[in-house]
Amino acid sequence: MADGQEAALQVKGLSKSFGDGANRVQVLSEVDLTLARGAFDAVMGPSGSGKSTLLHLLAGLVAADDGDIRVGGVSISTMNDHDVTCFRRRRIGLVFQDFNLIPTLTAEENIALPLLLDRQRPDAAHIDALLARFGLTQRRSHIPSKLSGGERQRVAIARALVMKPDIVLADEPTGNLDSPAGRAFCELLREMNDEVGCTILMVSHDPVVAAAAKRVHLLKDGRFVDTFETGHDAARVSDRYLETMRP
Ligand SMILES: Nc1ncnc2c1ncn2[C@@H]1O[C@H](COP(=O)(O)OP(=O)(O)OP(=O)(O)O)[C@@H](O)[C@H]1O
Numbered sequence: 542m543a544d545g546q547e548a549a550l551q552v553k554g555l556s557k558s559f560g561d562g563a564n565r566v567q568v569l570s571e572v573d574l575t576l577a578r579g580a581f582d583a584v585m586g587p588s589g590s591g592k593s594t595l596l597h598l599l600a601g602l603v604a605a606d607d608g609d610i611r612v613g614g615v616s617i618s619t620m621n622d623h624d625v626t627c628f629r630r631r632r633i634g635l636v637f638q639d640f641n642l643i644p645t646l647t648a649e650e651n652i653a654l655p656l657l658l659d660r661q662r663p664d665a666a667h668i669d670a671l672l673a674r675f676g677l678t679q680r681r682s683h684i685p686s687k688l689s690g691g692e693r694q695r696v697a698i699a700r701a702l703v704m705k706p707d708i709v710l711a712d713e714p715t716g717n718l719d720s721p722a723g724r725a726f727c728e729l730l731r732e733m734n735d736e737v738g739c740t741i742l743m744v745s746h747d748p749v750v751a752a753a754a755k756r757v758h759l760l761k762d763g764r765f766v767d768t769f770e771t772g773h774d775a776a777r778v779s780d781r782y783l784e785t786m787r788p
Pocket residue numbers: 559560566568586587588589590591592593594595746
């Protein structure tokens with residue numbers, strides 16, 4: 542980049558297929574994507590277009606057939622399993638639809654988990670600040686089954702941010718929430734992006750959710766076919782999506 546700062550995410554020529562022979566499905570074909578630090582982008586596409594596969598590749602959870610993925614300037618494509626696991630824990634924040642919280646751990650312990658797995662001693666002030674920021678101070682000792690859906694989601698975001706990652710990857714993060722909680726969650730992501738400057742790549746098929754991002758990429762037939770600024774306008778996102786996806 543011009544100022545010598547590495548992009549938060551740089552993807553070049555990323556391809557992925559599943560299956561063999563007649564069952565082979567080419568999910569992604571030579572996909573390129575760059576997110577500068579502080580970006581908040583969304584990927585939209587129909588069901589089965591490869592959105593989750595893309596995020597799994599970017600998180601190093603699944604190996605690509607071809608292409609290069611750089612997170613904060615570091616290529617994860619050639620890392621072995623152990624190195625990519627450590628790298629992911631330290632530098633990538635993940636928020637999945639079902640949150641993946643550990644049911645036997647409290648809210649506070651779930652948030653601190655990435656630090657413990659990395660054999661770091663959690664800084665109490667840092668954890669307290671995250672709990673307060675996400676309105677969870679009074680809920681810190683509750684296990685996930687005693688939390689509301691919105692609270693569980695906030696625990697999941699706080700956990701994704703605890704390591705101060707280069708990028709947060711979120712897959713249909715509002716998929717399990719009713720709409721007011723979904724909207725509140727989108728607001729929270731926007732605040733994280735505005736205030737803390739964290740870089741976010743989110744996947745969603747919902748134009749209202751995607752409009753929380755600053756920019757949207759449309760995925761069709763394994764490629765990005767359109768990229769545009771949202772203006773945080775859900776109607777604009779919806780119109781553009783329908784126009785581009787028309788057969
Ligand atoms: N492990 C796998 N083995 C075989 N095929 C797979 C595997 N994972 C995904 N696929 C196929 O890859 C394609 C893309 O799946 P993916 O889950 O990435 O879609 P998506 O865009 O996230 O869809 P949705 O909006 O429904 O979540 C689908 O056709 C799916 O069947």
